[in-house]
Amino acid sequence: MQEKRRAFIKTTVLASSLAIFSGIATAKNKQQRRVVIIGGGFAGATTAKYIRMWSPDLEVILIEKKTAFVSCPQSNLVLSGHRTLQQLTFDYHALSSHYGVKMIQATVNAVDVDNKNVRLDDGTVVQYDRLIVAPGVDFIYDQLSMLTPEIVETKIPHAWKAGPQTQLLHEQLKAMPKGGKVVMTIPQAPFRCPPGPYERACQIALFLKQHNPTAKLIILDANGDIVSKKALFKGVWDDLYADIIEYQPSNGVENIDVDTLTIESVFDSVQADVLNVIPPQRAGKVAELAGVINVDKRWCEVDFRTYESTAVKDVHVIGDAVASTLPKSGHIANVQAKVCAAAVIALLHEQEVEPEPVFGNTCYSFTDGEKAGHVAAVFRYDPKTEKMAVMPGGGITAVPTLLEGEFADAWAHNIWSDILR
Ligand SMILES: Cc1cc2nc3c(=O)[nH]c(=O)nc-3n(C[C@H](O)[C@H](O)[C@H](O)COP(=O)(O)OP(=O)(O)OC[C@H]3O[C@@H](n4cnc5c(N)ncnc54)[C@H](O)[C@@H]3O)c2cc1C
Incomplete structure (x- = not known):
């Protein structure tokens, strides 16, 4: 088929x-x-x-x-x-x-x-x-030249463009030894989808909780703090994934041994069973x-x-x-x-x-298989600065819900149709 x-x-x-x-x-x-x-x-x-x-x-x-x-x-x-x-x-x-x-x-x-x-x-x-x-x-692989295309496609996927690498990362999680260690790295902002890495952390932690509950997810974030929807992700990590997620801010990647999957970061060195490096963009x-x-x-x-x-x-x-x-x-x-x-x-x-375009943005993140939260904002062209300025309004979810999970799914189906149907 x-x-x-x-x-x-x-x-x-x-x-x-x-x-x-x-x-x-x-x-x-x-x-x-x-x-x-x-x-x-x-x-x-x-x-x-x-x-x-x-x-x-x-x-x-x-x-x-x-x-x-x-x-x-x-x-x-x-x-x-x-x-x-x-x-x-x-x-x-x-x-x-x-x-x-x-x-x-x-x-x-x-x-x-x-x-x-x-x-x-x-x-x-x-x-x-x-x-x-x-x-x-x-x-940008300037500081990560050990990540050759072959290594990225077969061993250390970024999975930051949906496709075969997404599937590879899923298979790697499934094959990981019991009680193993997943390490994911987040580059300095700006990058594609500010809440994306933190949503990913929820999804990896969910998988581990359901299939490999003694395993750990270590997040090495080059940023000083969670870049988007901080309260939402912090709350969920504390409530649902406290035994699994270890979040380390201001701890960017310095070197990677691709043979042993060992990462040297600003403060530490850690060996992974599964390694997900999201490079700068x-x-x-x-x-x-x-x-x-x-x-x-x-x-x-x-x-x-x-x-x-x-x-x-x-x-x-x-x-x-x-x-x-x-x-x-x-x-x-x-x-x-x-x-x-x-x-x-x-x-x-x-x-x-x-002369003054206006538009909105709503971005949902799933925190488990069904619940989600959103961040929304309205932007208007400002002739003085010649940039898009944030308007009053918008908002952010504090606690994810099933209803927002439905909205998130509806948003996705709507935008796919708007683009392609
Ligand atoms: C894990 C993850 C989760 C995300 N979740 C959300 C979300 O929930 N909500 C949300 O709003 N956004 C989300 N995003 C962000 C969103 O995917 C991107 O912002 C969006 O895809 C950007 O659109 P684009 O058209 O600029 O780039 P893309 O969608 O990547 O499209 C670029 C296209 O250009 C093609 N191309 C590039 N170079 C050439 C060339 N030389 N010749 C021919 N074709 C070429 C590529 O093949 C590609 O199809 C997420 C991103 C990630 C990685």
Whole structure:
């Protein structure tokens, strides 16, 4: 069944790629303006759909290297066995069949902003009128050079992009000796999904409590304290996982012996049976190729009214790659994508853009298999600072509940549909 589904997805994507192949290779219709989007994640797939929905006169080409969309939200629950990766995997079919987005399954490996085109891994060159870069994050291994791609894929997974590494980490937890030790490390903020590592700690601890109750989870956090939803996580760790979780703030990774799974941290040295290192992050590599990384050599500064890069004209950046104090969440990626879609449509039709965009973010975290809590905030563009400012309101859950668990699940199903159906 799964094989059949995979084959179907592959065929569908391939067929739609071939259908547009000739259109891309030849000069495009002079009348129709073309928006090219790199990356079909929370940000890129949303903006592709909304541009076509709101302005069908525009041609939209979405270039995504993977064959399917795999959701990071809820992927921590795969670790505890309360979700499967299959439940979090979706095809891109509706984007082309319902909205006329032209999908190409390929990796962009060059961007020529002077001649306004991108080059795919098979050498095809695709012209654009406006380019939207939505590559998510890549990892910084400067201080962790022992973590070669092979080690990360087979032995010390980050599992910070949902997929095979998520499954590997789950299998490693299952195979761990009784009374063993899991060590997870959290990088200095900013990173993708501020509450994500602490939600992950809950899910790993839940798995241990249910299957290996004498085992321990040691959290080495490079930050001075829990970065998000502190009271919620502290409360849950004390109530449910006090015998399992040992949290060590300000104790970042200094060195790793990949043979013995021994971590040297700022204060200590510890040997793990299962090791989950979440490395520091930066905008995805293709942002560098497009020349739009201009903050700390990591992130991309944008005009928050249009998401146009402040470094390169006619190139927009959305999602986790953006430099901002906004949380790097799927929800924010989804709403930025809509602001960007509206702005790109306005700019291509020589209309005014919205001068003060407003949007919200709600981020749920599961604290066991069923209960969750949230953090919510509203952000508005502030013309004085030219940044997104937090508005009064919002809030944060003190104690997780089953009802919020239902909301969290509903949120996920809603956003997956909003992006892909
Ligand atoms: C464990 C975990 C739990 C999370 N939980 C939540 C949650 O509960 N709620 C929430 O709101 N957020 C959550 N997040 C955060 C959320 O997943 C990210 O913020 C979101 O995915 C960012 O969207 P994006 O489009 O910027 O990046 P992505 O969704 O990663 O999409 C980027 C896409 O670009 C593609 N790509 C990159 N480079 C190229 C290239 N050169 N050519 C072609 N394609 C390319 C990639 O394959 C990828 O599909 C979680 C994250 C993690 C890791």
